[in-house]
Amino acid sequence: MNRVTVFLSHSSKDIEKVRQIRNILEALDYEPLLFHLKCLDDDNDNLENFIEKEIEARNIFIYCKSQHSENSKWVQKELEYIKSFDSKRLFTIDITLSFKDTVVQLLQSIADIIKKNRIFLSCSHGAPDKQFGDYLEKLLTEHNYEVIRYKVLDCAKDDEHKIALQEANTFIAVISPNSVASPYCKSELDHVLYNYEDSPSTFTNKIIPIYYNINSVLLLKLGILPTSLNSFQGVDISAQDSMTSEEEKFLLELLHNK
Numbered sequence: 001m002n003r004v005t006v007f008l009s010h011s012s013k014d015i016e017k018v019r020q021i022r023n024i025l026e027a028l029d030y031e032p033l034l035f036h037l038k039c040l041d042d043d044n045d046n047l048e049n050f051i052e053k054e055i056e057a058r059n060i061f062i063y064c065k066s067q068h069s070e071n072s073k074w075v076q077k078e079l080e081y082i083k084s085f086d087s088k089r090l091f092t093i094d095i096t097l098s099f100k101d102t103v104v105q106l107l108q109s110i111a112d113i114i115k116k117n118r119i120f121l122s123c124s125h126g127a128p129d130k131q132f133g134d135y136l137e138k139l140l141t142e143h144n145y146e147v148i149r150y151k152v153l154d155c156a157k158d159d160e161h162k163i164a165l166q167e168a169n170t171f172i173a174v175i176s177p178n179s180v181a182s183p184y185c186k187s188e189l190d191h192v193l194y195n196y197e198d199s200p201s202t203f204t205n206k207i208i209p210i211y212y213n214i215n216s217v218l219l220l221k222l223g224i225l226p227t228s229l230n231s232f233q234g235v236d237i238s239a240q241d242s243m244t245s246e247e248e249k250f251l252l253e254l255l256h257n258k
Contacts (some may be wrong), residue, residue, distance in 0.1 A: 004113070004144055007058035008034040009078045010095075018064050019096045021106060028110065033058065033216060046075075052081055059144045060113050062106075063092045088256060091122055114146075119255075120168035121149040122188040124178035131241045132212060133174060139243075143252060169205055170255060176212040176232075177235035180224065193228050201233070208254050209234035 010018040011057040018034055033054065051074070055061070061082045069075045082090050091109035092206055095102050097146050119140055123133035137147045148164045165171070171192045179185035196203045209216070209229055214237060219225045237243055243251070 004030050004060055004117070005058045006032040006060045006062055007055055007077055007078075007082075008062050008064060009069070009082070010034060010064035011066060011072045012161050013068040013077055014064060014066050014095055017066075017102075020099070021062070021064060021093070021095070021102070023141045024103065024106060030060075030110075032062075037184055048077065051078060055081055059117070061090045062109060063090060064095045065092050066072065066094075066096050087258065089113070115167065116169045117144065118146045118148065118154060118168045119170045119172055120165055121147050121172050121174070121186075122179070122185055123149065123174040123177060124182050124185055126182075128177040128241060129174060129176050129178045129212065134146060135242045136172070136174070136210075139248065143255075145255070162191070170208065171205065174210045174212050175216070175225065176214055179212075180214070180219070189226070193226050196231070197228055206255070207232045208251070210251070211236045 008018055008022060015034075022032045022034055053178055056076065063069070063079060065073075079090070091112060093102055093105040093109060097105070121133065121137060121140070123136070124128055133149065137149055140147050146167055150161060150164075165188065171188075172191050173179070173185070175189075192205070192207055195205075196207065207229075209232060211234055216225070216234070220227060220230060233254060235243075235245055235254070
């Protein structure tokens with residue numbers, strides 16, 4: 001996984017406290033970014049565009065909440081922009097608490113960050129699925145996701161496998177003729193769908209099917225694929241080793257959205 005970049009949304013009046021948060025993040029090998037905007041003109045026409053570009057370049061957003069930040073026009077603009085495209089990766093810590101309590105909140109946020117960046121990729125090991133899986137793993141890693149993918153089947157690691165399924169926030173299933181015939185791929189899909197079917201109203205993880213060289217509508221209609229997959233938006237692609245730029249964009253949007 002590439003180094004995670006963090007945008008710290010805060011009031012300039014809280015800069016000393018926020019610097020302490022930045023120092024903790026740096027010690028944990030994150031790459032935090034904070035602006036000290038006190039010296040900048042509120043009427044700077046280029047400032048808003050500049051901040052938006054910096055936000056777009058980050059992976060994670062931490063809102064350092066205080067009375068100052070609640071009253072800050074710029075902080076509220078930042079939050080509005082972040083929520084407009086990636087609210088799933090926005091975390092709030094209350095910096096008016098004691099430093100110890102603030103750190104506890106920060107560490108909990110980091111635990112959530114790690115989980116929300118973890119993807120379990122279920123993909124057949126047969127050709128051409130393996131080549132497509134390699135491409136997909138590279139794409140997701142380049143966008144700072146941690147990808148869990150079992151490339152070698154080992155019955156001795158079944159317990160580890162199940163734990164990995166539970167700890168991933170997102171499950172991506174490459175559904176193809178090969179995977180439909182694979183008991184291992186079926187077992188992985190059944191496991192996550194069981195958790196969803198057991199309690200759909202409280203299910204918070206993501207399931208994203210990628211239909212690869214297969215007629216998903218027909219298979220769902222025939223009952224060859226679980227009907228509960230209809231509850232999740234997926235991506236249909238043709239048989240090839242990669243996705244089009246539009247398909248890549250759509251997949252990343254599914255990952256970012258709630």
